[in-house]
Each structure stands twice: as C-alpha cells, then as structure tokens.
Amino acid sequence: MSDTKTPGDKTLHVSPKTLSLPKRPAEQNTVRQSFSHGRSKAVVVETVKRRAATPGGAKDAAPAGAPAASPRSAAAPAPPGRPTLGLSRPSPAAPAPAAAAPAARAPTPAAGTAPRPAAPSQPSGQAPAQPSAQPAGPPAGGRPTGIVLRTLTDAERDARVHALTDAKRREEEERRIAEENARRRAEREARDQKEREAAEARKREEEERRRQEDERKRRAEDEARRRLGEVTPPAPATPRPTDSRRPQNLDMIGRRPAPAAAQPTNKDAPRPAGAAARPAASAPAGRSAAADDEGDRKVVIRRPGMPLKIITPPKPKGPGGGNRDRRGRLTIASATSGEEERTRSVAAFRRRMQRMSGHRQVDDKEKIAREVTIPETITIQDLANRMAERAVDVIKLLMKQGQIHKITDTIDADTAQLVAEELGHTVRRVAEADVLEGLFDEPDLEEHLEPRPPVVTIMGHVDHGKTSLLDAIRKTDVVAGEAGGITQHIGAYQITTPSGAKITFIDTPGHAAFTAMRARGAKITDIVVLVVAADDGVMPQTVEAISHAKAAGVPMVVAINKxxxxxxxxxxxxxxLLQHNIQVESMGGDTLEFEVSALTGQGLDTLLEGLLLQAEVLDLKADPLRNAEGTVIEAKLDRGRGPVATVLVQRGLLEPGDIIVAGAEWGRVRALISDTGEMIEEAGPSYPAQVLGFNGTPDAGDRFAVVESEARAREITEYRARVKRERAAARASVNRGSLADMMRDLREGSGRKEFPLVIKGDVGGSVEAIVTALEKIGNEEVAARILHAGVGAITESDVTLAQASGAVIIGFNVRAHKEAREAAERAGIEIRYYNIIYNLVDDVRDAMSGLLAPTLREERLGEAKILEVFDVSKVGKVAGCRVMDGRVERGAHIRLIRDNVVIHEGGRLQTLKRFKDDVQSVVAGQECGMSFDNYDKIRVGDVIECFNVHEERRSL
Structure with missing residues (x-):
C-alpha cells in the first residue's frame, strides 16, 4: 500500500484526542510526609467533593466541601486533621436510584373505575417496579387517553378457577412424589449405611486377624532369635581390631557393594576379603569440612599382593543428605559407619537352618479350614479354588480312591464332599434350584400396604355374552374384532366406575379348547363373574367355570345375561345352579346374582356396585413400594416391536428400566402400554399392561418378577431353560418308547400311526389351546405329533422342519413370510391357515381319520358241499358241488370247513361252472363245479362257505 493520499479517498480518520469522563470538582492541598533519617516529602492531596444524594436515596447528602467516603474509610474513619491521600484507589460508586415521580404527575382515576392502590415502596438501591396495566385517568384537559379493561366473564372466571385448582392439584402431586422419593432415598441411604457398617465390621475383623497373624509371626521370630542365641554365642560388644585379612562384618559377605563413583571396579575380580573405613579422627587438621565428609565416604580396600584400591560411594541425593532411593539397603558405607546395629534377618536365619539341617526343615503354613459351597456338579479346578488347595492334591486324593481325573473333569457333589472333608474343610451342599430362592412370595410390610383395585374374571359358556357384557361396561366393541363371533383371546382391561373406583376385568374365551385360559384366569383373580344366558341355562363350559372358581377358592357372582x-x-x-351347589341370594343363599342385559344396559350399574361391595368385604391390599411381581396373561411376537407380553401386576410397582424375569425369558422393560394403547410411566398393583423388552416370548401363565441385576436374571433363566429342555426330552422319550418297543411294534404290525404337525399362532394362549385340543382327538391307533408349536409368523425354519418330517404346517391368525411361502412351494409342503379354532380341530380330525384302518364287515352268501373231486389237466383239481343254502358267486371269498373246523380261509372262488358254461352265481339246490386260487387240498365231504367282505371307513 502507498502512503500517498488518493484524491477522493473517503477513509475514516479517528481524532487523536483521548475520550475522558468529566472529573469531579476537587480541592488541592499540600501535606508534608516525614520518613526515617529525618527525610520529608511534600505531597499534593486532592479533596473530592461528595456528590449530593438524590431524593429517595438511602444515604444522607453530605455537606458541600466534605470529602467522599470510600468503603474503607466508612468502616474505619480517618482521624481528624488527617485528610485522605489522593494516591489511594477510589472505590466504585454505587448507581443512584431513580428519583420517584412527583405526586403532582399521578393520574386521576377515571370515573367508574376502582381507585388504583398505592405502589409499595421500593427498597434502596433497587429499580422501581414496572407500572401495572391499570387504565390511566384522563389528563388535566378532560380528554380521555387511557384504555378501560373489561371485566372477566363467567366462563373465563370458571376457567381461571379450574386452572388454579389444577395447579394446586399438580403441586400436591409433585409434593407427594417428592416426599415419596425422599422416603425411598432415605431407605436406600439407610440400607447403604447398614452395608457400609457391615463392610467396616468385616474390615475390622480382617485387620484383627492380620494383627494376630503379625503377632504370631513376631513371636516366632523372637523364638527363632532366642534359639539362634542359644546355638551361636553372641558377638562381643567391643569392636575387634582392624585386620586387613578378614572382613569387618560377616553379614556383608555375598552382598553387592554400592557402585563406586571415583573408580570403576573389575567385575571379574573376586569380592574384597576385607574393608576398613579410615577413621574421621585421623584426618589432617588442615582439611576442610567438605574434605572431611569426602574422606568419611571413601573406602580403602587392601589385598595382599594387590595395589591399594579406593572406592568412593555416590554422593547422597535429595534434601537432608540421605539417598532416599537406597534407604534400607545395605552398603559398605552404611555397614562400616556404625550408626545403627545390623541384625540377622528371618530369611537369613531360615537359610542357615536349612543349610544346617540339610534342607529337611520346612516351616508348614497354618492350615485354614474353610466352608466350601458345593453344587450338584463341580469341576476339579473350581473345587480346588474354593478350598484354596492345589488341584494336584485333589487329583492325588482321587487317584488314591481309584478315580483317574483331569483338572477340567466334572465330579458329582458326593465325591466333592468326600474330597473336601478329607482335606479338613466343611461342606455346604446347594442345589441348582436354590437360584429361585427369594424370587417370589416375600412377605409385605404391614405399614406399606395400601388398598388396590379388585381383579374380576368373566367366565361362562361360549356365546353367552361375556365379551358383549364387558363391551357394554367399557363402551367398546371388542367382539367385532374376533373371528367367528366368539372370543379366542384372553384380554385384560381396567375401567373406572361412576363412583370413581377402579376395577380390572379379565375376559376369558368360552370355547371348550380354551380350558387352560379359564384355569389361568381363575388363579389370578379375586372375584369370578359367572355369566349364564337366561335363554340357554347352564351348559358344559358353565360347569367347567364353576369348577375352576371352586378350585381357585375365590368368591363367585352370577350374572344372568340376555x-x-x-x-x-x-x-x-x-x-x-342348585345342581352344582350354588345357591343365589334370592333363594336364600350367599351368592350374589344380577339380572343384566348387554344389549340394553340393564343392571350394569348394579353389577358394578355389587363387585365393589364384594371387594370391600375382601379388603384387598398390596405393597406398591416393593419390586413388582405378577403373572403373564398373554404373549405374542410382533414383527415391529418384538416380544410383547400382557402382564397383570399383583404386587409392587413396575417401571421402565426394571430387569424382569418371566419363565425362561428375561429382559429390561423398554416401555409400558396400557389397555387403551397409551404409554404409561408405571404399573401398580392390579394394573394390566403390555411389556416391551423381553429377549424372547414367555409362555402364557408364567409368573414374572423384577430382579436386582442382569447376572441374577441370566442365572435364573438359564436354569429354567435347562429344566424345560430336560422335560421336553423326557416327554419325547416317553412318547417314542424304547428301541425294543419300536421293533416289536414293527414286527407285530401294531405300531401307532402319527400325524406330524407344525403349529404357529398369534399368541401363546391360542397355541396352547390348539395343542391341547389336538392331543385329545387321538386314540390308540393314531395320534397327532406336534413337532413344533410357537408364536409368530411362519418362517423358513418351520418349512425345513416340516419337510424333514413330512408334516403339515398350520397357521392360526398368522401368515407365512414370502421366503417361507416360496420354500414351501418348492418342497411341496402344505400350509393351511385358520382363524377359528373349531374349524382347525375339525379339519385335523378328518385328516387323522384317514389314517385309521377301515372296519371290515363280512356278508355271508351260502354253502356248498363237495360231492366229487376231479383232476383236470392244466387246471388242477375241480370240485363237483351242490349248493346247500343261499348262493355262491364267482370271485367271492371262500372258507373251507372240514369236520366243522376251518382248514383254509382267504382264497377266492376262481372258477364257477354249471355243466360246461361259466356262470356268475349258482343258487341253492343246483350242482356246479368250482376251482380255487392257489389251493387244491380238497376232499369229498368238505363244506365250502362263500362270503363277501365290505370295508367301512372309520372316524375319530
């Protein structure tokens, strides 16, 4: 860039003057300061006038000419006659408050409006409050310029009251939650405090044990030193004369000397036979202190026939003149300094005793007896670790008993107990089922019990209006979503009665195949509502529901529907109902009854009041502060959300993030969904909810519980999965039978035919009902064999399994994936879809009936007696017969009877002639000629019986 000015250049230039604030008016005085040695100095002092305080300020106005007081001078005022030096740092002045508006400017209230209340006085040092939105009065001229606010309407006033009420309720709820959290935090802190105290107690015990061990070791060392003193006489206290031919300290033999700083030593040369330090008193008088220290540190080594060698140790490092890196290590300088007495160590004494005894003396460690926990099976390595023994010793002990094992072999609990007791330990036997201890049925604390809603199960015969009755109560239409107009899924819902109370309903199917669902619903309920149609009466499933309710021991309420x-x-x-020992109140009994109608809504309010009354009598309570426990009502596999389980919380509080275990499956709760499809933050006692987060689909009816860690959850589920596999294998072996049974059945031809099936359903309860129904329709000749039953869509693995065993795939309310469908078409596997359970059962029954052997029915035709036997060339023997009764037909089955004994059966009448003509049949009283298939041992006088066999198809 050029420094020349360009014409037309409009560059901004800043004035060189410095901006400054106007100074306060000040007065200058001269003060003479006196210093030491008679010196003095004149100093100019400025006296600043104090600023006058504004009206409304906190401080009083200072008189004119008075100096402004700083914070320091206000705390400690200067003595009179001594002004403040101008060289001191002035303190920042506080901003003055704004002046209040004159009273003359206050607006006059408008006519018809309330007078404006006086504003509260503002504290000193604070800004005045903002003016409120009140209507301003007219000015002095009379022309109105302010805005008149309208009054609140009734709706706005009610909305304001509702908003204040809601805010108050929210504050109370937040306060309750805060108190609850504080109480939980206090309990957790108390529990942690107990654990810390227990840990400290264990630590104190360990320290006491270590102290005792140290004391015991110290006594052993003292005893060893005492014995050493008895064996070897103590050395004299007076120092022996210096001799260059023997070392001054026997303990220095074998130790490495300190590295020399002045002259390196020869590594290959032998160790010095003697070493003596030059005394400090022999140093010349003219040497300085540094030279004396250096002479003290030097070591002179004399050997016969060898030159004099002087070793200078390294200078001490660090403050204080000591080498901290080599503290406690023995060197030539420290050994010859004589500052502290060196004693023989315990290790040196042990080595000496071993040399003297020929390495035969070994100090045995003290044996520690431990309590060893032994499961049903354990490896040798694990057993040795628990006993703190060597695995080699365990293997040697087993070899003495005649057992050869490796370190990784597994032994049973009895053998492990013998080994542990032989080695001096105590044994505590545990079983694998001990992992389930403390999982369920822990008692609740009485002070934590709170009332809970009742759980009501609706049961009855199919098509008696159970779901319709529940729809009328809930104002929903669940029955419209069920195929065939019957309920095939168990459901759980919670409603709020007109009185504000809550009731949890469980809807069970009424079909005969869903007996397991009804039994499960009766086990988890508090009250059973038995729905009976007024136009149909008591039916088989009604009787079954009564049996389930009596087995569960729960009260029953009868609802006469329709x-x-x-x-x-x-x-x-x-x-x-009297035939089944149920006597209603109208007939002098104690069972509540209500006449209702799901179509018109008749008696529904009375039914709900009766249920609440029955629940009040039961006094239902639960602890909402403990870990949640409950039952899995239903489970399904959603392709988008994964395993989804519908659970009923019976005790405790279930929240997202809890680790939950149900049957052989576990998971962390990712979300909770209510029966209306809304996300909820928690599920308390008697609350039904859908749980997302399981790693697999649990079985319907499994009990679930919340555990404290994932490790315990894995331990429980692994044990349950192993037991489940063992039971399945045992059932398969029982159904299959032994190899000898199979060979006998094949030899005798009496083997049981099986109809293999692969079943996939939408929910676990439906799959369970289908399997139960199909197992009941077999007999001793044919039975259904369920290769696999699961929840979810049909996959390629299902098709592969069906192809390997020649099975039929059945899908109930599910469909096959595209890949599975294509694989089934290639393999020729049949996939059948159903959405109504009785259609599925009927089709499988018909297919299994085709495997049954038909029934043979014999129809007798007639008898003929052999009068003569002829030998015909190229034909064989031909019997000349007369028909005694009935008729004989060509192609009919024959039975040859001789002396009223059947000697042949199973052939057919091959040829039938009358004279020379072949005929189809011959009636009684006529003569004919006969020949048979592959049989010619006939005699005169034999009776031939003709009959036909008809096959009749059987069905299950």
Whole structure:
C-alpha cells in the first residue's frame, strides 16, 4: 500500500484526542510526609467533593466541601486533621436510584373505575417496579387517553378457577412424589449405611486377624532369635581390631557393594576379603569440612599382593543428605559407619537352618479350614479354588480312591464332599434350584400396604355374552374384532366406575379348547363373574367355570345375561345352579346374582356396585413400594416391536428400566402400554399392561418378577431353560418308547400311526389351546405329533422342519413370510391357515381319520358241499358241488370247513361252472363245479362257505 493520499479517498480518520469522563470538582492541598533519617516529602492531596444524594436515596447528602467516603474509610474513619491521600484507589460508586415521580404527575382515576392502590415502596438501591396495566385517568384537559379493561366473564372466571385448582392439584402431586422419593432415598441411604457398617465390621475383623497373624509371626521370630542365641554365642560388644585379612562384618559377605563413583571396579575380580573405613579422627587438621565428609565416604580396600584400591560411594541425593532411593539397603558405607546395629534377618536365619539341617526343615503354613459351597456338579479346578488347595492334591486324593481325573473333569457333589472333608474343610451342599430362592412370595410390610383395585374374571359358556357384557361396561366393541363371533383371546382391561373406583376385568374365551385360559384366569383373580344366558341355562363350559372358581377358592357372582330376549327364564338358571351347589341370594343363599342385559344396559350399574361391595368385604391390599411381581396373561411376537407380553401386576410397582424375569425369558422393560394403547410411566398393583423388552416370548401363565441385576436374571433363566429342555426330552422319550418297543411294534404290525404337525399362532394362549385340543382327538391307533408349536409368523425354519418330517404346517391368525411361502412351494409342503379354532380341530380330525384302518364287515352268501373231486389237466383239481343254502358267486371269498373246523380261509372262488358254461352265481339246490386260487387240498365231504367282505371307513 502507498502512503500517498488518493484524491477522493473517503477513509475514516479517528481524532487523536483521548475520550475522558468529566472529573469531579476537587480541592488541592499540600501535606508534608516525614520518613526515617529525618527525610520529608511534600505531597499534593486532592479533596473530592461528595456528590449530593438524590431524593429517595438511602444515604444522607453530605455537606458541600466534605470529602467522599470510600468503603474503607466508612468502616474505619480517618482521624481528624488527617485528610485522605489522593494516591489511594477510589472505590466504585454505587448507581443512584431513580428519583420517584412527583405526586403532582399521578393520574386521576377515571370515573367508574376502582381507585388504583398505592405502589409499595421500593427498597434502596433497587429499580422501581414496572407500572401495572391499570387504565390511566384522563389528563388535566378532560380528554380521555387511557384504555378501560373489561371485566372477566363467567366462563373465563370458571376457567381461571379450574386452572388454579389444577395447579394446586399438580403441586400436591409433585409434593407427594417428592416426599415419596425422599422416603425411598432415605431407605436406600439407610440400607447403604447398614452395608457400609457391615463392610467396616468385616474390615475390622480382617485387620484383627492380620494383627494376630503379625503377632504370631513376631513371636516366632523372637523364638527363632532366642534359639539362634542359644546355638551361636553372641558377638562381643567391643569392636575387634582392624585386620586387613578378614572382613569387618560377616553379614556383608555375598552382598553387592554400592557402585563406586571415583573408580570403576573389575567385575571379574573376586569380592574384597576385607574393608576398613579410615577413621574421621585421623584426618589432617588442615582439611576442610567438605574434605572431611569426602574422606568419611571413601573406602580403602587392601589385598595382599594387590595395589591399594579406593572406592568412593555416590554422593547422597535429595534434601537432608540421605539417598532416599537406597534407604534400607545395605552398603559398605552404611555397614562400616556404625550408626545403627545390623541384625540377622528371618530369611537369613531360615537359610542357615536349612543349610544346617540339610534342607529337611520346612516351616508348614497354618492350615485354614474353610466352608466350601458345593453344587450338584463341580469341576476339579473350581473345587480346588474354593478350598484354596492345589488341584494336584485333589487329583492325588482321587487317584488314591481309584478315580483317574483331569483338572477340567466334572465330579458329582458326593465325591466333592468326600474330597473336601478329607482335606479338613466343611461342606455346604446347594442345589441348582436354590437360584429361585427369594424370587417370589416375600412377605409385605404391614405399614406399606395400601388398598388396590379388585381383579374380576368373566367366565361362562361360549356365546353367552361375556365379551358383549364387558363391551357394554367399557363402551367398546371388542367382539367385532374376533373371528367367528366368539372370543379366542384372553384380554385384560381396567375401567373406572361412576363412583370413581377402579376395577380390572379379565375376559376369558368360552370355547371348550380354551380350558387352560379359564384355569389361568381363575388363579389370578379375586372375584369370578359367572355369566349364564337366561335363554340357554347352564351348559358344559358353565360347569367347567364353576369348577375352576371352586378350585381357585375365590368368591363367585352370577350374572344372568340376555334378559332382553322374550324367552328369557332367569328362574330356570337359578334352579339349574342348585345342581352344582350354588345357591343365589334370592333363594336364600350367599351368592350374589344380577339380572343384566348387554344389549340394553340393564343392571350394569348394579353389577358394578355389587363387585365393589364384594371387594370391600375382601379388603384387598398390596405393597406398591416393593419390586413388582405378577403373572403373564398373554404373549405374542410382533414383527415391529418384538416380544410383547400382557402382564397383570399383583404386587409392587413396575417401571421402565426394571430387569424382569418371566419363565425362561428375561429382559429390561423398554416401555409400558396400557389397555387403551397409551404409554404409561408405571404399573401398580392390579394394573394390566403390555411389556416391551423381553429377549424372547414367555409362555402364557408364567409368573414374572423384577430382579436386582442382569447376572441374577441370566442365572435364573438359564436354569429354567435347562429344566424345560430336560422335560421336553423326557416327554419325547416317553412318547417314542424304547428301541425294543419300536421293533416289536414293527414286527407285530401294531405300531401307532402319527400325524406330524407344525403349529404357529398369534399368541401363546391360542397355541396352547390348539395343542391341547389336538392331543385329545387321538386314540390308540393314531395320534397327532406336534413337532413344533410357537408364536409368530411362519418362517423358513418351520418349512425345513416340516419337510424333514413330512408334516403339515398350520397357521392360526398368522401368515407365512414370502421366503417361507416360496420354500414351501418348492418342497411341496402344505400350509393351511385358520382363524377359528373349531374349524382347525375339525379339519385335523378328518385328516387323522384317514389314517385309521377301515372296519371290515363280512356278508355271508351260502354253502356248498363237495360231492366229487376231479383232476383236470392244466387246471388242477375241480370240485363237483351242490349248493346247500343261499348262493355262491364267482370271485367271492371262500372258507373251507372240514369236520366243522376251518382248514383254509382267504382264497377266492376262481372258477364257477354249471355243466360246461361259466356262470356268475349258482343258487341253492343246483350242482356246479368250482376251482380255487392257489389251493387244491380238497376232499369229498368238505363244506365250502362263500362270503363277501365290505370295508367301512372309520372316524375319530
């Protein structure tokens, strides 16, 4: 860039003047300061006038000409006659508060409006409050310029009251949650404090044990030193004369000397036979202190026939003149300094005793007896680790007993107990099932019990209106989503009654195949509602529901449904219930009864009040502060969300993030979904919810519990999975039988035919019901063999399994994946889809009936007696017969009877002639000629019986 000015250049230039604030008016005085040695100095002092305080300020106005007081001078005022030096640092002045507006400017209230309240006085040093949004009065001229606010309407006032009420309720809820969290935190801190105290107690015990061991070792060392003193006489206290031919200290033999700083030593040369330090007193008088120190550190080594060698140790490092890196190590300088007495160490004494005894004396360590926990099976390595013994010793002990094992071999609990007791340890036997201890049924604390909603299970016969009744209560239409108009899934819902109370309902199917669902619903319920149709009466599934309720020991409430039909007869229902020991209140019993109608809503409110009354009598309570426990009502596999389990929380509080175990599956709760499909933050006692986060689909009916860690969850599920596999293998072996049984069945031809099936359903309860129904339709000749039953869509692995065993794949409310469908078409595997359970059962029954052997029915035709036997060339023997009764037909089955004994059966009548003509049949009283298939041992007088065999198809 050029420094020349370009014409037209509009560069901005800053003025060289420095910006400054106006100074306060000040007065200058001269003060003479006195110093030491009679010196003095004149100093100019400025006296700044104090600024006058504004109206409304906190400080009083200072008089004119008074100096401004700094914070330091305010705390400690200067003495009179001694002004403040101008060289001191002035303190920053606080901003003055704004002046209040004059009273003359205050607006006059407008006519018709409330007078404006006086504003509160502002504290000193603070800004005045902002003016409120009040309507301003008219100015002095009379023209209105302010805005008049309208009054609140009734709706706005009610909304404001509701908002204040909601805010207060939210504050109370937040306060309750905060108190609850504080109480939980206090309990957790108390528990942690107990654990810390227990840990400190264990630490103190360990320290006491270590102290005792140290004391015992110290006593052993003292005893060893005492014995050493008895064996070897103590050395004299007076130092022996210096001799260059023997070392001054026997303990220095074999130790490495300190590295020399002045002259390196020869590594190959032998160690010095003697070493003597030059005394400090022999140093010349003219040497300095540094020279004396250097002379003290030097070591002179004399050997016969060898030149004099002087070794200078390294100078001490660090402050204090000591080498901290070599503290405690023995060197030539430290050994000859004589500052402290060196004693023989315990290791040196042990080595001496071993040399004297020929390495025969070995100090045995003290044996520590331990309590060894032994499971049902354990490896030798693990057993040795638990006993703190060598595995070699364990193997030697087993070899003495005649057992040859490796370190990785597994032994049973009895053998491990013998080994541990032989080695001096105590044994505590545990089983694999001990991992389940403390998982369920822990008692609740009485002070934590709170009332909970009742759990009500609706049971009854199919098509008696159970789901319709529940839909009428919930104002929903669940029955419309069920195929065939019947309920095939178990459901759990929670409703709020008009009185504000909550009731949890469990809806069970009424079909005969869903007996397991009904039994499961009766086990987890508090009250059973038995729904009976007024126009149908008590039916088989009604009786089954009564049995389930009695087995569960829960109270029963009878709901007589379909009272809106013209042929409804509730008295018939009451009379039929007497046959099953159920006496309703209207007939002098103690069972509540209600006449309801799901179509018109008749009696629903009365039914809900009766359920609440029954729940109040039961006094249902639960602890919501403990870990959650409950039962899996239903489980399914969702392709988008993974395994989804519908659970009923019976005790405790279930929250997202909890580690949950159900059957052989576990997982961390990722989300909780209510029966209405909304996400919830927690599920308390008697609350049904869908749980997402399982690593697999649990079985319906499994109990679930929340555990403290993933390690315990894995331990429990691994044990349960192993037991489940063993039971499945045992069932398979029982159904299959032994090899000898199979060979006998093949030889005798009486083998049981099997119909292999692969079943996939939408939920676990439906799959369980299908398997149970199919197992019941077999007999001793044919049975259904369930190769695999699972939840979810049909996959390629299912097709592969069906192809290997020639099975049929059945899908209930599920479909096959595209890959599985293509694989089934290539392999020729049949996939059949169903959405109604009784259609599935009927089709499988018909298919299994085709495997049954048909029934043979014999039809007798007639008898003929042999009168003569002829030998015909190229034909064989031909019997001349007369038909005695009935008729004989060509091609009919024959039975040859001789002396009223059947000697041949199974052939057919091959040829039938009358005279020379072949005929189809011959009636009684006529003569004919006969020949048979592959049989010619006939005699005169034999009777030939003709009959036909008809096959009749059988069905299950």
């Amino acid at each position: 009272m809106d039909k013209p042929d409804a007869n509730p008295q018939r229902v009451r009379t039929e």
